[in-house]
Amino acid sequence: MPDVAYYASLPRTRGAAAALLLDDLGRVLLVKPTYKEGWFLPGGVIEEGESPLAACVRECEEELGLVPRLDGLVCVDWGPPRDGVDAVNVFVFAGAITAAQIGAIRLPPDELSDHVLVSPEKVAELAPPHIARRMPPSLRAMAEGRAVYLEDGRVPALGAAATPQPTGLDSRAANG
Template identity: 85%
Template sequence: MPDTAYYASLPRTRGAAAALLLDDLGRVLLVKPTYKEGWFLPGGVIEEGESPLAACIRECEEELGFVPRLDGLACVDWGPPREGVDAVNVFVFGGGITAEEVGGIRLPADELSDHVLVAPDKVAELAAPHIARRMAPSLRGLAEGRTVYLEDGYEPAFGPARSPGGGR
């Protein structure tokens, strides 16, 4: 029988999942929330008992009106606690979006006000810094068919001098 008191005492980290969707020209799909500033990848919070992939699929269907083709996990980014908000693990799934799908996007008016396709090098002009920092490594992971690990949008140094998490 599990020790429920012990497990209840463990620290918690929140999770989010996002879709890095590229069109045929390599442009990135961004959405504009009504409840906060800036532009973001489609996605959102992982609900209790939900996998990151299931959350990404659910959020895309809710936000875009369809489930895009996803090709794999491009990036996992650990975000530190900020302004009273818990740490978060963000799972970025890469995939594609067709012109027909872009034309059929149906945004939920109470949640999103607009969408745009932008060149990857223009994301930083629209998105929050922690979103923009994640872009180049996520695109590289997608192109290389591997998952990139980040901490607050940056790739940590690995090796004998430093271990993950800052220990020596």
């Protein structure tokens, strides 16, 4: 029997899941929340007991009114505490969105005010810096059929000089 009190005393980390969706022209789908500045990938908080993939699917359905094709995990990005909010692990799943799906997007008006398809190089002009930094390595990983590990949108320095970060992943595969 597990020591419930011990596990309850351990620190908890928040989680979020997002969908990096590209159309047939390679443009990235971004959404504009009503409650904060900037443009973001569709996604949101992982609920208690929910897997990152299930959260991504649920958030796409809630935010877009549809479930796009998701091809797999392309990024895990550890976000440090920011603006009074705890650290968060963000799981980014890559996928595709068709022209028919784009035409069928239904945004929840109390949560999202708009959506846009932009070329990958335009993301930095619209998204907050920590989101924009995540895009190039995530798009590279997507193109190469692998996943990347990031810290605040950046590939961390690994090796003897770096502080070891337990990832459970082979560092060559995670950062290659």
